[in-house]
Amino acid sequence: MNLTLKIWRQSGPQDKGQFVTYRVSDISPDMSFLEMLDVLNEELNAKGEEPIAFDSDCREGICGMCGLMISGHAHGPEKTTTCQLHMRSFKDGETITVEPWRAEAFPIVRDLVVDRGAFDRIIQSGGFISANTGSAPDAHAAPVPKTAADRAFMAAECIGCGACVAACPNASGMLFMGAKITHLGELPQGQPERDARVVSMVNQHDHEGFGGCTNIGECSQACPKGIPQDVISQLNKDLRTALKHGR
Amino acid sequence: MTDNTTNPTGSSADSAAGSFYGGMYTEGTKVADHKAPDGPIDKKWTRRKFEAALVNPANRRKMSVIIVGTGLAGGAAAATLGEAGYHVKSFCFQDSPRRAHSIAAQGGINAAKNYKEDGDSIQRLFYDTVKGGDYRSRETNVYRLAEVSANIIDQCVAQGVPFAREYGGLLDNRSFGGVQVSRTFYARGQTGQQLLIGAYQALERQVAAGTVEQFTRHEMLEVIVDGEGEERRARGIIVRDLVTGEIETHLADAVVLASGGYGNVFFLSTNAMGSNVTATWRAHRKGAYMANPCYTQIHPTCIPVSGEHQSKLTLMSESLRNDGRIWVPKNREDCDKDPRQIKEEDRDYYLERIYPAFGNLVPRDIASRQAKNVCDEGRGVGPVVGDFRRGVYLDFADAIKRLGRAAVEEKYGNLFDMYARITGENPYETPMRIYPAVHYVMGGLWVDYDLQSSIPGLFVTGEANFSDHGANRLGASALMQGLADGYFVLPNTIRDYLAKVPPSTLKEDSPAVVEARKAVEERTERFLAINGERSVDSFHRELGNIMWEYCGMERSEEGLLKAIDLIRGLREEFWRNVRVLGSADTLNQSLEKAGRVADFLELGELMCIDALHRRESCGGHFRAESQTEDGEALRHDDEFAYVAAWEFTPPSGEQEGVGAGMGTPVLHKEDLVYEFIELKQRSYK
Numbered sequence: 047m048n049l050t051l052k053i054w055r056q057s058g059p060q061d062k063g064q065f066v067t068y069r070v071s072d073i074s075p076d077m078s079f080l081e082m083l084d085v086l087n088e089e090l091n092a093k094g095e096e097p098i099a100f101d102s103d104c105r106e107g108i109c110g111m112c113g114l115m116i117s118g119h120a121h122g123p124e125k126t127t128t129c130q131l132h133m134r135s136f137k138d139g140e141t142i143t144v145e146p147w148r149a150e151a152f153p154i155v156r157d158l159v160v161d162r163g164a165f166d167r168i169i170q171s172g173g174f175i176s177a178n179t180g181s182a183p184d185a186h187a188a189p190v191p192k193t194a195a196d197r198a199f200m201a202a203e204c205i206g207c208g209a210c211v212a213a214c215p216n217a218s219g220m221l222f223m224g225a226k227i228t229h230l231g232e233l234p235q236g237q238p239e240r241d242a243r244v245v246s247m248v249n250q251h252d253h254e255g256f257g258g259c260t261n262i263g264e265c266s267q268a269c270p271k272g273i274p275q276d277v278i279s280q281l282n283k284d285l286r287t288a289l290k291h292g293r
Numbered sequence: 294m295t296d297n298t299t300n301p302t303g304s305s306a307d308s309a310a311g312s313f314y315g316g317m318y319t320e321g322t323k324v325a326d327h328k329a330p331d332g333p334i335d336k337k338w339t340r341r342k343f344e345a346a347l348v349n350p351a352n353r354r355k356m357s358v359i360i361v362g363t364g365l366a367g368g369a370a371a372a373t374l375g376e377a378g379y380h381v382k383s384f385c386f387q388d389s390p391r392r393a394h395s396i397a398a399q400g401g402i403n404a405a406k407n408y409k410e411d412g413d414s415i416q417r418l419f420y421d422t423v424k425g426g427d428y429r430s431r432e433t434n435v436y437r438l439a440e441v442s443a444n445i446i447d448q449c450v451a452q453g454v455p456f457a458r459e460y461g462g463l464l465d466n467r468s469f470g471g472v473q474v475s476r477t478f479y480a481r482g483q484t485g486q487q488l489l490i491g492a493y494q495a496l497e498r499q500v501a502a503g504t505v506e507q508f509t510r511h512e513m514l515e516v517i518v519d520g521e522g523e524e525r526r527a528r529g530i531i532v533r534d535l536v537t538g539e540i541e542t543h544l545a546d547a548v549v550l551a552s553g554g555y556g557n558v559f560f561l562s563t564n565a566m567g568s569n570v571t572a573t574w575r576a577h578r579k580g581a582y583m584a585n586p587c588y589t590q591i592h593p594t595c596i597p598v599s600g601e602h603q604s605k606l607t608l609m610s611e612s613l614r615n616d617g618r619i620w621v622p623k624n625r626e627d628c629d630k631d632p633r634q635i636k637e638e639d640r641d642y643y644l645e646r647i648y649p650a651f652g653n654l655v656p657r658d659i660a661s662r663q664a665k666n667v668c669d670e671g672r673g674v675g676p677v678v679g680d681f682r683r684g685v686y687l688d689f690a691d692a693i694k695r696l697g698r699a700a701v702e703e704k705y706g707n708l709f710d711m712y713a714r715i716t717g718e719n720p721y722e723t724p725m726r727i728y729p730a731v732h733y734v735m736g737g738l739w740v741d742y743d744l745q746s747s748i749p750g751l752f753v754t755g756e757a758n759f760s761d762h763g764a765n766r767l768g769a770s771a772l773m774q775g776l777a778d779g780y781f782v783l784p785n786t787i788r789d790y791l792a793k794v795p796p797s798t799l800k801e802d803s804p805a806v807v808e809a810r811k812a813v814e815e816r817t818e819r820f821l822a823i824n825g826e827r828s829v830d831s832f833h834r835e836l837g838n839i840m841w842e843y844c845g846m847e848r849s850e851e852g853l854l855k856a857i858d859l860i861r862g863l864r865e866e867f868w869r870n871v872r873v874l875g876s877a878d879t880l881n882q883s884l885e886k887a888g889r890v891a892d893f894l895e896l897g898e899l900m901c902i903d904a905l906h907r908r909e910s911c912g913g914h915f916r917a918e919s920q921t922e923d924g925e926a927l928r929h930d931d932e933f934a935y936v937a938a939w940e941f942t943p944p945s946g947e948q949e950g951v952g953a954g955m956g957t958p959v960l961h962k963e964d965l966v967y968e969f970i971e972l973k974q975r976s977y978k
Contacts, residue, residue, distance in 0.1 A: 058879060076599040076717065084604055084830070091828045091883070096875045099882055101388065103565040105605045108486055109392045126714065134717050155536055156880040163509065166389050170501040174494035175453045179373040179780045182444075182451035186408065189462025199455035199480060202487060206391055233453050 047073040047133060050141040051086065053098055055157055063154070065143070075134035079122060080105065080112065082133055083144075100158040105129040107270065110205030113212065114158055115145040120209035120268040127207060127270045147208050149217035150255040162208050164254040165222060171250035172243040173226045175235050194232045201228035203271045213268035216257030221265035223247050224277035227284055241288035248285060317857070317902055321959040324582070324938050328742035328786075329433040334969050335415070338437045341742065342785050346792035353378035354504075356791050357545040359530055361513045361572050363390030365485075365772060366755025367551030368492035369779025375499030377784060379791075382543055383496065383505050384532060386512040386567055386885075391493040394553060394565040395775060398485025399610050401469055401477035402772040404442040409466055413474040415439045420970060421472050422770060426735070426763020427912035427928065428972045429585070431936070431965065433742055434760045441781040442773050446478055448780055452491040456480050469769045477769045482610060482707055488772055492779070510535040513572045514813045514888065516548060518579045518748055519797070519805040525580070527751035528799050529806070531813045535885060538878040540813055542801055546794055547750045547787055550576060551779070554734040554756035556589070558893045558900065559845070560837020562731035563595060563608045569889035570896050573738050573757050581738050581746040582938035582961060584759035586896065587904035588735035590766055590913045591846050593660035595730035596715050597675050597684040606730035607715060609708050611768070614653045614660070616692040616701070617725070619644050621672045621685050628674050632686055632724050643667055658765065658913050658926070661729035662846045668728070675726045679838075684726035693721065729846065733771060735762040735913065736903075739938040739963075743786035744778060747938070750794065752787055754778035759936065764912025812951075817877050819951045820887040825870030829886045832867050836860065836890070836897055844901050849917040853905040857898055861954075864894040868952035895955050899939060902958060909933045930972055936963040 048071045056063030070086050077085070080102050087097035102112040107130040116122035122131045136142065144158065152160040190198075202225070210221035227244055230236035236243075259278055266275040313319070330340040348356060356379050360371045363385040371383040385393060405418040418439035423430055446464070450456065456478050457465040469477035480487040499505040517529040529544035555570035556562035577583045594613055595606045620642045622628055627635050643663055645652045653660075664685045667673065675684035693701050698721060702709070709720045716726070737759040744752050744760070755775040762770065799806060843849075843856035867890070875881045910919045910926035911933070919927045942956035 074600050074602060077602050078604070078715075081602045081604050085602055088828055088830060091872060091874060094874065097883055099880055103387055103392050103567050104394060104397045105566060106397055106563075106607045108483065109387075109394070109396050109565065111387060111392045124714075130714055132715070132717065159880060162388055166391075166497060166500075166507070166509075169494060169497040174498040175451070176498065177448070177451035177495075178376045179369075179448055179495075179784070180444075182447040185406070185446045185450040186463055188450075190458055191462050192458050192460050195455055195458040195462075198453070199457075199487070202455050202480075202490060203483065205486075206389065229455065230453050233455070235451055235453050 047075060047136070047138045049073060049136065049139070052141065052143040053158070054145045055098065056154055058156055059153055073133055075132065077133045078105070078129060079114075079116070079131040079133065080129050098158065099156045102129055108205060110207040113147055113207045113209055115147060115212055117143050120147070120213040121270055125270060125272065127205070147212035149211045151217065151219065152208060152211065160208070162206070164219070164256070165206050165208065167254065168219065168223060168247055168250050169226065172239070172246035173230070175230060176239060177235070188234050190233060198229050198232035201225045201232070201273065201277055204273055205271060207270065209268040209270060210265035211256065213264040214257065215262060215264065216260060218259045218265070219251050219254070219256035220259040220278045220281060221269065221273055221275070223251055224281035225273050227281045228277040231280065231284060240284060241291050244281065244284040245288050314854070314905060316957060318906065318958045318960050321940060321961050324739070324747070324961040324963045326431065326433070326741040326963070328745070334432065334436045335440070337433055338440055345785060345789035348788050348792045350378055354380055356380065357382065358547050358549060358787065358791075359543055359545040360384070360549040360551060361530065362393065362551035362553060362755070362757070363493070363496065364393035364395035364551060364553055364755060365488060365492055365775030366757070366779045367549070368393065368489065368496045369776050370549060370551060370754060370783045371505055372492060372495035372499050373780055373784045374787070375496070375502065375504035378504065381499070381505040382508065382545060384508045384511045384513060386510065386535065388509055390496055390507065390509065391490065393489060394568055395772070396486045396489045397563070397565070398772055399482045399608065401467065401479035401484045401769040402445065402488065402776070403469070403476050403767070403769045404446045404478060404773065405439055405476060406443050406446060408464060409475045411474045413476050417474065418442060418476065422761065422767060423763065423970050424973070424975070425765055425767035427765050427975065428763065428930065428934070428967065429588070429911050429936070429965065430761055430763030432967060432969055436969070437782065438761050438774060438777050441777045444781055445773065445776045449488060449491050449776070452495060454480065454487050454491040456487070472767070485772060488776065492776070508532070511541070512885065513552070514575065514816075515809040516576045516579050516751065517542075517544070517799070517805055517809045519799050519803070526749045526794065528797050531809050533813070533817070536880050538876070538881065540810060540817075542806055542810060544797065544799055544806070546791055546797065547752065549752045549754060549783065549787070550738065550757050551754045552757050554737070555893070555896055556731045556734050558836065558897050559731040559840045560834050561598065561603060561606050561841070563592065563606050566605060569892070571889050571892045573753070574892040574896055576738060576746065576748065576751060578941050579748065580941070581748050581751055581753075582940055583736070583899060584739035584936050584938045585736040585764070585903065586900045586939065587844065587907060587914055588764050588912060589731060590657065590733040590735060591661045591729045592732035593657055593664060593729045594687065594727050596712060597726050597728035598678045599676060599716070600678065607711070608730065608732060609712065609727070611657065613687060613705060613708060616696070616704070617653065617687040617689050618642055618691055619653050619660070619685055619687055621667045621674060625671045628672060628682055632674070632688075641667070641672070658846075658915065662915060664727070664729055665846045684728045686724035687727045688724035689720065690724070731845075733766055735759065735764060735766055739936065743789065744783050745786070745790065750790060752783060754783050764914055815951050816888065817884065820871070820873045820884055821877060823869065823871050823873070825872050827870050827872060829871060829873065829883055829890050832863060832871060833886070833890045833893065835863055836894060839863070840897055840900070844897070844904050847915050847917055848904045850905060853901045856901045857905075860894065860898045860901065864898075864954055867891065867894055891952070898955065899958060903937055903939065906960065907933055907937065925976065928974060934965045934972070936965060938963055
């Protein structure tokens, strides 16, 4: 395959940045998208041009480190992570634009690399169950209905990649946050901190500069793990309950 | 004990002269663990916890601990020490602690809960782990691992880890990795992810509480060791801020390395792109012994390489072998045919043929080695990579016929989807192709019962240490060890050190700090100054090929000697001809990789030397010269029932300075004494 790539290059946070056009040839349809970028980077290196910076680590769709806006779609045309996207999803001769996640809360570090530290700070604000090591009762002390355990697991599958934010016209982090609220809220262990958790996380989310949710649904469409939009309903419900409780 | 007491190779090893294989290594004094207390094995850990000194809660916040790595071992330790009130500094090279590669573990986590009442116990988990490790692990450490395993599950459930449950609401278990009890807890195929998110959340909670300082996109490049002889102690690290390029000094009362394994020395592995040996290798160069570096686990059911562009390999759960049948064509001429057109009588179901009792369920190392053998014979399938086809079929046609497609989909659907996504082939219609890949390393820095390395004040946990899996790790035991070390072992042993360590007088301008910092700066400058012809990746790929060919599934004296030669040549070329563009004061991914590959180029040589010196086969280490008549691994307990702990020596004479490589390593043996378990030779025929 031969492809034209329009890739966002930005030397640092202060730089304005611009698209630069590259051509790659002899691309195998069995390559992953990131392997195609590896090939391009090897060519750039050989020519004495600095390689394009992009994030990736596990390259098997679970660590959440990779994430590119590919021709306007977060993680590209398939419902998967960028690292699991393969070149057979593209046509020979196609022009592909490649951009970083664009959101005020995710400042660009360099080229296609962004800073998603805001997600860590949302978790710090309450995305946990307080259980110090050594304090736990026997694991069978509190049975959990299978339906609740399964729903908690579904929500806990979030990989924190940020595609939901990148896809949302409001750059909202509600799907990410709703997934955590749902994961912990479904479990008996998560109840004592339930009210405090949602209030604290929502405050942090807004403080980080994420936008609000207006029920567009792009987030769920872009989510490589298929986290459903109803985790946001859960979040809103938990927030109302907490406010009623005077939090 | 095995009955074979003769030298199996008639090799050129010459112990009388005090140097071996023409000066490849020398032998030093023996090492031993002095921290495990005397007494019955089931009382040792209780006793050690009691005897380990305490740090007054009011004093804890004045004591600082650096933890490098945020996977299960590092994240859990940082959270736990933070909860206890110590001042913790946590470092990771990724953009968030939640990215650490523990996240990719699929199968599950073992624990001796005996919830199934099927005869499991601490003793049985201990026994299975020692046997699985082919009798090359330390009994005391393994017993403790089994002992604390049950606490891990309790802790994780309390944190909200959504393990699989039965309809009654209690936890589900499955049998895993060829053991006969159901002791594996799991969260669908994402157990590692769920456990890591649990540890991560506990860690973030401590960040919010102010006990843990978190440094993301920071890479440790040197350990600071102060003092001489008995007074020698690890007192801090030098890191590079990967975003600004700034070289930073961080001092502390103790340093913990939880930086994972070094499988990426093979270039292609199931490890993450960033997984590296730098933290442990830098510590090794400063005096920490590296133990059993050649013990590598190769996993049989990975998706094969599709071409020269391949950047990593993806594992598929070996549960696939429960229903899939493995075969290759009997005739080479059939290798490029559509497999569905190959007649039954022209197929070689080689595992079923060679091992009628276990068939496709033989242990990982045997399944891997036999796959390599048939491919080496020219009977592999799939694309030609390098000079031959590297793949075998894993066929579900019979299973679909027997169970129906729906049942197969229910059991393996997510794996089939993953396979289809990566290869573009439909495994319901045509057989899957699989090939072995490097997955885990049992070797790592030598530690005592307290998980302290041979440098006082430097502790090592998780895959980064060598301690629990011997020569081969059982399935679902990596997660168990990471969390055992992080939540329960290290926090109890490190307090003994912290309670006794004299306060540091080290300052930013002390000689030990200045020297470590200067070394990092010089290396960084050197990488950028070479401006040669070849990319870092091209060196890494070539090193990986050498390691895979000669220090992979099967090793021989001839091959290893050749590999050592090739690696030395490649390392020399690297320091002369690598091209790293850009600058040091910005995000520079080529520069990051250059540092990691430079260390892999030294580690690779030590792995080969270790593999060369161990003239026996055990666990994941198969020496062609040491096999039974049936071609099975043959241990030599009389000669090799020891841990090989290697000491680094600097290169001699005029070769000093950046990039000078390594001198002749010194072997320190730790005798493995089996008091509680009897040694046996395994057989799967």
